[in-house]
Amino acid sequence: MKRFDLGCGWPISLPRLMLLIGIVLNLAVTTGATGHYKWKVDYLYFSPDCVEKAIIAINGQYPGPTIVARAGDTIVVELENAMPTESVVIHWHGIRQIGTPWFDGVPFVSQCPISPGETFTYKFVVGRPGTYFYHGHLGMQRAAGFYGSLIVDLKRGKREPFTYDGELSIVVNDWWHSSVYDQETGLFSIPFRFVGEPQSLLIAGRGRYNCSLVPTSSVVGDGDCLKCNSESPQCQPYVLPVQSGKTYRLRIASVASLSSLNFILEGHNMTIVEADGYYVDPVIVQNLDLYSGETYSVLFTANQNPSRNYWAAINVRGRKPVTPTGLAILNYNSNPSSLLPSTASPVSPAWNDFDYSLSQSKLILARKGYEVPPPPRPDRQLILLTTQNNIDGRTKWAINNISYVPTSTPVLAALKYGWKNAYDPIPPPDYPALPMNIIAPPANPNAKAGSGVYTFHFGSVVDVIIQNSNTLNRNNSEIHPWHLHGHDFWVLGYGKGIFDPANDPKSYNLKNAPLKNTVAVFPYGWVAIRFKADNPGVWPFHCHVEAHFHMGMGVIFAEGLDKLPKIPKSVLGCGFSKYH
Ligand SMILES: *[C@@H]1O[C@H](CO)[C@@H](O)[C@H](O)[C@H]1NC(C)=O
Ligand SMILES: *[C@@H]1O[C@H](CO)[C@@H](O)[C@H](O)[C@H]1NC(C)=O
Ligand SMILES: *[C@@H]1O[C@H](CO)[C@@H](O)[C@H](O)[C@H]1NC(C)=O
Numbered sequence: 001m002k003r004f005d006l007g008c009g010w011p012i013s014l015p016r017l018m019l020l021i022g023i024v025l026n027l028a029v030t031t032g033a034t035g036h037y038k039w040k041v042d043y044l045y046f047s048p049d050c051v052e053k054a055i056i057a058i059n060g061q062y063p064g065p066t067i068v069a070r071a072g073d074t075i076v077v078e079l080e081n082a083m084p085t086e087s088v089v090i091h092w093h094g095i096r097q098i099g100t101p102w103f104d105g106v107p108f109v110s111q112c113p114i115s116p117g118e119t120f121t122y123k124f125v126v127g128r129p130g131t132y133f134y135h136g137h138l139g140m141q142r143a144a145g146f147y148g149s150l151i152v153d154l155k156r157g158k159r160e161p162f163t164y165d166g167e168l169s170i171v172v173n174d175w176w177h178s179s180v181y182d183q184e185t186g187l188f189s190i191p192f193r194f195v196g197e198p199q200s201l202l203i204a205g206r207g208r209y210n211c212s213l214v215p216t217s218s219v220v221g222d223g224d225c226l227k228c229n230s231e232s233p234q235c236q237p238y239v240l241p242v243q244s245g246k247t248y249r250l251r252i253a254s255v256a257s258l259s260s261l262n263f264i265l266e267g268h269n270m271t272i273v274e275a276d277g278y279y280v281d282p283v284i285v286q287n288l289d290l291y292s293g294e295t296y297s298v299l300f301t302a303n304q305n306p307s308r309n310y311w312a313a314i315n316v317r318g319r320k321p322v323t324p325t326g327l328a329i330l331n332y333n334s335n336p337s338s339l340l341p342s343t344a345s346p347v348s349p350a351w352n353d354f355d356y357s358l359s360q361s362k363l364i365l366a367r368k369g370y371e372v373p374p375p376p377r378p379d380r381q382l383i384l385l386t387t388q389n390n391i392d393g394r395t396k397w398a399i400n401n402i403s404y405v406p407t408s409t410p411v412l413a414a415l416k417y418g419w420k421n422a423y424d425p426i427p428p429p430d431y432p433a434l435p436m437n438i439i440a441p442p443a444n445p446n447a448k449a450g451s452g453v454y455t456f457h458f459g460s461v462v463d464v465i466i467q468n469s470n471t472l473n474r475n476n477s478e479i480h481p482w483h484l485h486g487h488d489f490w491v492l493g494y495g496k497g498i499f500d501p502a503n504d505p506k507s508y509n510l511k512n513a514p515l516k517n518t519v520a521v522f523p524y525g526w527v528a529i530r531f532k533a534d535n536p537g538v539w540p541f542h543c544h545v546e547a548h549f550h551m552g553m554g555v556i557f558a559e560g561l562d563k564l565p566k567i568p569k570s571v572l573g574c575g576f577s578k579y580h
C-alpha cells in the first residue's frame, strides 16, 4: 500500500499516521472496521491568511481533522458543541447515508440542530471508496472554516485502475475577513448587502493576505482593528512534498463558499482519474476547474527540474476576480520548503471564458470498464428554473418561483409521522411557468417562500433539468454548482439557452455518463441529471454556493419513508418533533 511508504517525504501528520495504524490494526481482526472520533467544536482565533479572525474549529484544528476509512467501514463521530452561542450540524458530503438518512446533517431536514453544550453522535457507513469531505450545514458555518477531508480507501485486496507512488490531499476554498454573522445579516438586509468577493483563497487552509493593506491601530480604534501577522505559522504556504520522478495522486476537494476555482500545478500536467468518488476516463489537463462541492483526484509526475520548487495555485473563475491567487508550494526533493518559486503566480483561463469551463466539464466521463449506464428513460421529469427574485423587498433565489425556507421541524420526521402542519403540504411545481424568460431579469421579480417537498415513488427514475437564467442585474448570469444529498446522479448533458424537452433529450449521454453528486450549471444554460430514487429519506438538492442556498436556492426531495424504521430520538426535539 503506497500510502505507508513514508520514506519519500509524505505530508503525513502524526494524528493521521496513528489513525492509519489504528485502521490497519482494526482491519486485522474484522472487515468493516469502526472508526471512532471524538470532536469538540468551538470558536478559535486563527489566521489562515495571516489576518486573525474567529473561526469554527474542531479539536482546535483548522481545517478539521481528516477522516481516513475503508469502503464498508462504520464512522462514529461524537460531536460536542462547545460553542456557547450557536447550534451546529455536520453534513458528510458525498456519503449517501443508506439506511441512516437522519445522520445526513442538514438542519430541519434530517435533524434538529445540536444545541450549545450538547453532544450528538453521528454513525454511518462509508459505502464507496473516493474523495469526500464534511462541513457545517447550518447558516453559513462552512464559511467560518468548519470542514475537513473524508477519504475512503478501497476494501483490502482491491486495486485502483491506476498506479501512483504517493498520495497528497488538499481542500481549497475562499476566505473572508468579515464574520459569517456579518455576511448573513447582509444577505437578509434591506437593501441587500452581498458578501462580496473573498479577500483570500486558501489551499489546505492557508493563504496570504498582504498585511500592508490592513488598517493599523493608529487609523482605527484598536478593538476594530484587524490583526495581520505575515510571520504567523498558520499562514505559511502549505507544502506538497514530492520526489523527483515519482507519480502522485492528489485529492482535491472544493469547500468554497462562493467562488468557482481553477487549480494549477505550475509546469505540470495533471491527469484527472476520479471525480466525486467515481473513476473517470483519464484526461490530461493543464489546469482544473473546481466547483464548490466537487472533489477530484488527479495524477501528476514530478518530472520537472528538481533544483527548484513550483507553485500550486488557485484562481477565481466565473466571477470577475479581485482576489489574489491562492498559493502553495510543490516542494521537490529536499529543497527547503521556504524556497519560494521566483516565477509569477500561475494564471488561469479568463474568468469569463465559460466555453472553456463547459468543455472541461464535458470531458468528465465514466472510465472505460467502470461505466454504470443510466436507466434508459425517466419515470418523472422536473424542470427547475432558477431565478433571482424579491420577496418582501429582500433579494432571494427561487426554483420555479419558490424560494426554499426551512421550517423548524425536521422534514424527515414530519413526513414519516404525517405532521402536515410542520411544512408546506403543497408540493412545488414540476415545471416553471411558461414561456420562460432566461435572458433578462424577470419582468415581475416577486417570488414566494416555501418549504414544500417533491416526493418520488420509491425506486423510480427521476430526471432533473436545472435551467439557469439572468439575475436581477442586466446581462448577468452566474455559475451554480448543484449538489444532491443521498444519491449520485448521472450527468446526461449540458446545453446553452432554454432546454427543449422535445429534442434535447435525444442528445443525452446514456453510454458513459459520469456519476457525480455535484454539477455546475453554466450561465444562460442548463444541465440534465438522472438518478434513481432508491434511498429512503429526505434529501436536499441545492446550490452549493453557501449564500445562494441561504437565500433559498434549493429544493427538498423525499422517497421511501415507509421503508424506514423509527427515527432515532437523538435527531428530534425541535419544532413539532418536541412533542414526539
Ligand atoms: C502590499 O501592499 C502594498 C500597499 O498597497 C504594496 O505596496 C505592496 O507591493 C504589496 N505587496 C505585495 C507582495 O503584493
Ligand atoms: C502538457 O500537455 C500539453 C498538451 O498535451 C503538452 O503540450 C505539454 O508538453 C505537456 N507538458 C508537460 C510538462 O508534460
Ligand atoms: C411568482 O410568484 C409571485 C408571488 O406570488 C407572483 O407575483 C409572480 O407572478 C409569480 N411569477 C411567476 C413567473 O409565476
Ligand SMILES: *[C@@H]1O[C@H](CO)[C@@H](O)[C@H](O)[C@H]1NC(C)=O
Binding pocket: 352, 475
Ligand atoms: C454582456 O456581457 C458580456 C461579457 O460578460 C459582454 O461581452 C457583452 O457585450 C455584454 N452585452 C451587453 C448587451 O451589455
Ligand SMILES: [Cu+2]
Binding pocket: 479, 480, 481, 543, 544, 545, 548, 549, 553
Ligand atoms: Cu448558486
